[in-house]
Amino acid sequence: MKRLAAARKSGDVSRLAEAIPYARWMNIAPENSTGELLTRMRYRETLIGNTFLPAIHGGTLGALLEMTAIFHLLWESEAETVPKIVNITVDYLRSAGPRDVVAAAKVTKQGRRMVNVFAEAWQDDRGKPVASASAHFLVKSSEESEPSL
């Protein structure tokens, strides 16, 4: 919670990823240099799922979209714990080449306990997304849960 509060106070969103081992391992981190919260998955050869095309593994695009939604909720909704994912549906729109992938999320519906988030990922052209996802998360308010970050 201290880390989360510090990250919010400093305005440095990249610090959100520091506490999540999987985000660090995947080189997935948020950035807000453009004023908009974006999440970037830095390209490395170990992301490849199809060596013949070559293309980034679809599973990692799902992972990026899920992390994008989580960072969005941590940043925008003042959640104090990592939101618990209930389900996610990923649509694969284009194959993703061996380059960075960037994603953005928005809250479609904010309920008291449940949030619906839509996220979209692209490479060179935001108008040509490589994948999109819609996901549900359980969120708790700060009074009823232990802080985690």
Add this chain to the structure above:
Amino acid sequence: MAKPLTTPQERVALFQKLFSDTIPHNKALGLKVLAVARGLASMQLDWRQELVGDPRTRVLAGGPLTTMLDSCCGMAVATMLREPKPFATLDLRIDYARPATPGQPVIAEAECYRITRSVAFTRAFAHQGDPKDPVAAAAGTFMLGTKGKLTRAQSVTEHLK
């Protein structure tokens, strides 16, 4: 024409090579092929600190499970192809039924229950030893005959004839 494989062990070894060892991200996750038959596939993911999504609970992130379930469904599709053809995931839904117990491996079991000329339909469950107590459920559809060169994994059907 490739020689048909006679033992389940030979089959698992071949699928381990084609669906994990030679696919960089599956190799990075350390996915193990447990079993394979026509229309069926099973894989295992071992718990590792670097795959944790919530540092407070040490529960695995959703991403590694999504990746294993996508791969496992894809492997089930490959066993159903009448002739080798390229394919790609069209959509994938994952329901996270319960948090995976930290420190324990997760097993995925996928079934390709219907295949047409253009689309293959799959279902999968992930559990930690008791299939009646799933960690996650998945439904994936795959587009067949997509553009691009055929991968070795997609031509595996030759070995099942």
